[in-house]
Amino acid sequence: MTLDTEQLSGRLSQRLSEPAMLEFTKRLIAIPSENPPGNEYEECSRALIDELRRLDFNDVRREGACVLASAGSGSRTLYFSGHYDVVPAQSRDQFQPRVEGANLFGRGSSDMKSGLAAMMHAAAAVRDEGLLSRGRIGIVLVPDEETAGPRGSRALSARGLLGTDAIGMLTPEPTGGVIWNANRGAISLRATMRGKAAHVGRQFEGLNAFERALPAMVRLAEIKKEVELRETQQNIAPAAARNSILLLGGQVEAGTNFNVTPEFCSFTIDRRLNPEEDLEEEKRRLRDALEGFEIEVLQEEPAAATPAGDRLGVILSRHSGSVTGREPAFEMCPGLLETRFYAARGIPAFAYGPGLLTVSHGPNEFVPIRNIAQCALIYALTAAEMLGNG
16 A cells, blocks of 8 residues: 555544444345335435435435435546345344444345445545545345346346446455455246146046156256256356356245146246346247247346456455455356446446355345445445546
């Protein structure tokens, strides 16, 4: 860290109040914005708007269920984007935030309400230090990330409101100290074969949907063998995670009773693509294997990647290393990321946040409190270098 950066870091740290960020995170955790089905979106968006107004952001507004704001002026925009929905809790106690030792527990503490607090306060600190001479920070807070974004980033994209004048995008996913510069794509389907019910004693009058589905299951198993030999060139740990994915039968349902020929057989297919694979080609292979089935598309999302050597990634990595004392690795996220909406437009996009993937979505979700303040400082330093005079 140069002396100037050390001085800047000190000034920004003084503006970034850990107690204030902690209290705001606790307030967000207490709002059960579960998705599905999409509970308490109105209350959560209201809390976000109240905090943005308290911090004196510009142009604070709702766009549908999304919350938008900005800090600074000019057209060049670095987006701080995150989601306020959370996966359903294992117990209602998870919406009663609690501090135990150095950690804050509660649903959304890791994924990603602590990250929202860190980004909002970081943007305000950079603005208040007068460091936004060459652009602005755009705040984009969305719902529905856990269900592929129909009322969130996808809706903003469809309306032409996503990524305008962007020089980059950061999102505070629970990356556990690494930077995610890529994500897998997804083709998730539910396939249903129809038949005709009949008593087992007169099964010749029925049509067994399960037996009709078996040949396709065999075909899919062969595709699975071939697909899961493929390896990505993106960095991801452990080594076994490099292989492409085809999960068969995550959900399976057939028939009504043991002594009745099943009139339907339904199962899911979840295909997770590495960035090197072609979405359209993989979709065609699955549909060809499922000829004769009714097919419901649960999600269909492309993979995405931003080069680790992009300027935003280099700056983010440097400041992460200087603040934490550990140089972060660049890795591919094993699942989907909202960065894909930006990367699809050629906008450099990275995920880096205070939470831990290992505990996110689980019954004991927590975030190390120290990580919130550290990430806020990293976001602030990164924005200052991207948008300031340096």
